[in-house]
Amino acid sequence: MMKNLLKTNLIVGFRSFVYPIYVLIGLVYGLMLMAFPEKYLPTMVPLFLLFEPGLVGFMFVGTEIFAEKKDGAISALAVTPMEWRSYILAKTAIMSVLSVIGAVLIMALGTRSLSGLPYVTVGVFLCSVVYTLLGIGISAKYRDLDDYFIPIMAVLVVSLLPFAHYHGYLTNSLWKVLYIVPSYPALYFFKAPFVDVSRDTLALSAAVLLLWSGIAYHIAKIRFYRYAVEGVR
Template sequence: MIGELVRLDLKVGTRGYVYPIYLLVALAYGLMVMAFPEEYRSVVVPIFLLLEPGLVGTFVGTIIFAEKKDGTIGALAVTPLDWRAYILAKTLLMALVSLLAGAIIFLIGTRSLDGLPYVLAGTLLVSTVYTLLGIAISAKYRDLDDYFVPLLGVMVVSLLPFAHYHGYLTGGIWKVLYAVPSYPSIYFFSAPFESVSAGALLRSALGLVIWGVLAYYFAKVRFYRYAVEGLR
């Protein structure tokens, strides 16, 4: 069932130019990275990787709104289609597209294969987390404008770890940023450019897996309450 939903979603998204545009933006990001001097890429590449394959998962909410309007989600309440499979299919498809986008940004931006496995691993984990968060947050809203308010908040908070990682937010209070799911991804995205210990990568992976479990539970509860049950 999940495979069928992924194929259908990919077909619809491709016809609507959603995923092609997404990959064109990744191409543009890769070309922008090329314009930076090589010594700045260790900072620039991780930011673009988080912005595109990572945080763009939260924009799955715009797809949710479209499917509310055309009755796709409403059908989940009256058909045998499993709404949990719907969530997993959306997450899987966004993860796969994000992997391709991340590879495009990194390969074009750096013109190198060195460190690509770190980038793909981080992209897979962080895009999964943010897609699930996007589903959870958007489920409650019926107006796209209302959704962009919490979405903007998520994006701002998720970019703060970069400032802490690079030593701009040095106060002890800023250690709270370690709990933000974007923080672990920085270690994966920085690994191609600097030495990152295996222990740091393992802890980062564990942190993102824990966030993924929490985000899935959050998405499952809110999606059923607001999107499925709320449309009966």
């Protein structure tokens, strides 16, 4: 069942140009970074990496859910013996792999190097898993992108605050609460190609992202079934 879902999602995603556009965004980000002087790359590359797997993925998976609601795909699947867990995991797997491809393009073009790519790959994959699952769970309640706009903006703002805190713009001790935002541990992986980040910090960051993945999956499973499958408003 999982294999069929992956195949179907890939076919639909490429036919609707959702997946090619997602990869194209990574290409565009990489080309944009080529315009920056090298001294700015340690700051700008992590920011673009955060946008690619997290924030763009959060929006795109919501767009997919809306399209499948409108064309009746979810309603049709509801009468099959399929487990919705497989549906959720299939979408998450595809989006995460596409995010890694986008990250490779960003690194290869933006930095003209693949140094530190293993760190970036791990961080991007885990970050994408979290934000894709959150996107599935949150978007399940809405019918179109207009309704989904406010959640997108809220996630955008909250996810960028750790970036500001990391670079010393938010200095009050109260801002330490931002450590629980999933973009913060991901940021350590994105900075690793440019600055020394200890293995303990990376291990802790991975553990936090895995914890967030479990939380996000629980949210996605409950909300998707309630709002997208059962149609509760």
